[in-house]
Amino acid sequence: MDEISWLIWAFAVSDAPVERFLTKKNWIRTISLNSSELILLFCYNSPDMTRSSELRPIPTRHPRSDREWIESLAPDHADFNSALTDLREYLWNGIRHTFKGSGKIGEEHLEDFCQEALMRVLSKRNSYSGKSRFTTWAMKVAVNLVLSEIRKKTWQDVSLDAFDDTEPFLDASRGNGLFSPQERKLFRKEMAELCNKLIQESLTDRQRTALVYHMKYGMPLEEIARRTGSNRNSIYKLLHDARMKLKQEFERSGVDRDDISALA
């Protein structure tokens, strides 16, 4: 069965909205057919499935155990198509609900990413360790893939020249009513000088650069890693070491957390 035939079958035997079954060949969206018409179209397009006896019955939804999920997602398993349909529907529903309307990406890309996520879950299913339910694990894999793709797409063409690193370190006009304007101004000025000094003197150039791009400009760790030829874990470690160093320096300098909080 080719992909389109499978999609038509999957739609016809389920009660899911047609958009659940869109793929890169998203021509289905442009037509409006009811289930019977789709079955007919499907039969015309799939000579090997034209006999009604070969049409699978509508699958009965029952909660699969984790073991059943793993077993039925093996391509040669009798329940493979049904399990695949259910898993895709499950992932698509979560992904669409979570990412649609985020403004970060168009729905057509989401569909592609969801399809990729399904493939990744299938290819990685043997690494499922059973720490959580299979569906929770599968959703984790899917969300990770989609978010990584969105981050990559968002940042891949961003030029670092667009960033302005001359923003004043502290803005003395901000603060709440806990301090008088004079106290607040003085405290902010002192904090500004101290933080500036510690960041400049205590951190390595790599630590400072990663920290600024991540904290100030919101560049994801993966993107910093991509641009520096590193990996996400190493960048996290770099920032962790920077934070630990600053923690020591702040403690040595008597910086009090409560004072900082009060200046929100």
Add this chain to the structure above:
Amino acid sequence: MKMKTGMKMPLGSKHAKILVLMAKDSREDELDCESVAENMDSYAEYVLNSGESSRLILLIENHLKLCKDCAEEFKLLLGALKASERLL
């Protein structure tokens, strides 16, 4: 290295404050992103089902407080799980 280095005035006021607070929450035995990613699904179930806390849970929570990338991913995972829950 395709990054600008040698910045003189790195952070604005709100980021400087966040940095101080993050430094205070930093610890030697932090989990890295890879370890958190590995356990994010079981942590999600812990959160959704109000499970029993453990040292691992505390370390994951500490990491999510310090790593906004993982925190964003976790938030999206929770949203996706809640949205799809009715299908199971």
